[in-house]
Amino acid sequence: MTDAIVSLTDVHKYYGTYHALRGITLDIRAGEFFSLLGPSGCGKTTLLRTIAGFEDVSSGTLLLDGKDMARVAANKRPTNMVFQSYAIFPHLSVAENVGFGLRRSSMDSAAKARAVDEALEMVGLKGYGTRAAHALSGGQRQRVALARALILKPKVLLLDEPLSALDKKLREQMQNELRRLQRQVGITFILVTHDQEEALIMSDRIAVMFEGEIAQLASPQDLYRRPLTRRVGEFIGVMNVLPATVSGQEADIAGLGRAPVTPDQAPSGMPEGTAGAGIRPESMSILYDGETTTRRTASGEVVEVFYYGDMTYYDVVLPGTTKPMTISMKNVAGRPVLDRGTTARIAWDAEALVLFGDT
Ligand SMILES: Nc1ncnc2c1ncn2[C@@H]1O[C@H](COP(=O)(O)OP(=O)(O)OP(=O)(O)O)[C@@H](O)[C@H]1O
Ligand SMILES: [Mg+2]
Structure with a gap:
């Protein structure tokens, strides 16, 4: 250069x-x-x-x-x-x-x-x-x-x-x-x-x-x-990484289920078979009573709550997994902060996934 x-x-x-x-x-x-x-x-x-x-x-x-x-x-x-x-x-x-x-x-x-x-x-x-x-x-x-x-x-x-x-x-x-x-x-x-x-x-x-x-x-x-590796992803901000199995252009992710994935979601090359599926806390949200969505959904148990004033971070355990995922929510008027132990419905976006060859 x-x-x-x-x-x-x-x-x-x-x-x-x-x-x-x-x-x-x-x-x-x-x-x-x-x-x-x-x-x-x-x-x-x-x-x-x-x-x-x-x-x-x-x-x-x-x-x-x-x-x-x-x-x-x-x-x-x-x-x-x-x-x-x-x-x-x-x-x-x-x-x-x-x-x-x-x-x-x-x-x-x-x-x-x-x-x-x-x-x-x-x-x-x-x-x-x-x-x-x-x-x-x-x-x-x-x-x-x-x-x-x-x-x-x-x-x-x-x-x-x-x-x-x-x-x-x-x-x-x-x-x-x-x-x-x-x-x-x-x-x-x-x-x-x-x-x-x-x-x-x-x-x-x-x-x-x-x-x-x-x-x-x-x-x-x-x-x-687009972190190249899981380690970079986890070093920069919070990256939740779930075990996944990738087959062609589809990933089967523990706790979240199947989702389509594209090569640009795998910055260091599309894995085949066992992989890690990363998702940031802000790419998932908790759905409140009666709230509907066109996004993908899952459910999980709130095991920890971190209240920051403007934001609340929830640690949520998805079914079939042990390591909690962190989900961040903006605090807005009229929306209560959830308690530990709540079973929550979760919305998430498949486009937000990043795939890593290292699990
Ligand atoms: N003069 C020196 N002699 C021997 N080893 C050294 C010397 N200076 C640094 N090191 C070693 O080289 C490595 C890198 O050190 P460096 O100071 O560059 O790290 P750093 O990334 O700046 O860390 P920090 O964030 O703690 O400042 C460390 O393992 C350190 O112990
Ligand atoms: Mg230094």
Whole structure:
């Protein structure tokens, strides 16, 4: 791909005998908001540090902006990194922190001051320059760290779980701001996160990693709707997977019965015989007394109820199965939340099924 700003080909990384990156091939486009998503220890930070030049690759090639980075030091690369723990200097002022990266630049002091002001305005900290950095809240510190990275105008900004230390509300606000900021500055952002919701909300594309390998690279919607494997499906949101038998274009699913299926519902190829049939909680609903439907129906017993205010999640056991399915329902006026132990009628859509070769 010619417009790739970051291009990795068959990159391996060993720490001693430990094989941390196992053949990563990846192109990231200029201007993209790209996320690396995966469980703890899968190699996200290693991959990011490899791109930044803090780690060298054991084999394979890494190009940044079309140039081979094999012998290019971290500080000579067109990248900059924002860390999880806001690595700001507490004894310096906000402006001194933000201007830190410019200390060796040939800009005159008036130009530096302007650049600092601009960077602070970008991250919503206009007028905070003279504050002591140690007197800032966690969210403000992370903004300072961002401003300090952005002032150097890198082509690629690498962000290693930058929001994970913040509480939920603040994290959501910063997600919003980060996304807006990325659009505004047009710099390629590579975000490392183990929070799948964060990755879905923020990214143009996501690479899901397990054990040093990319399991799937796709847009948030493709990843959610068409996971290649059961493991990816279960990692991104909730995926109920039932044992099924597939024969041609029909699946016989435990607890749900027979349904037609098409090849596009099997992203890694149509299985034949034993398979796993996945369905998301929002593709099923509970029917209330007297409610009729043209959708497919089944029945099950409500074994657990999780009330979230706007939504209720029901764990329901279908006949002939043991593992409960999760069904999500929007809470609306006049519709009571069901109790545990209720036998419920369920409606579901065959088009929403995803088939996996692995059960
Ligand atoms: N310097 C090192 N020496 C030896 N092993 C390392 C080193 N750095 C990382 N590892 C190992 O490599 C694997 C990947 O680590 P990495 O930090 O990239 O994971 P991660 O996906 O960022 O996880 P987390 O979400 O917990 O931050 C882990 O098993 C880790 O223990
Ligand atoms: Mg990490």
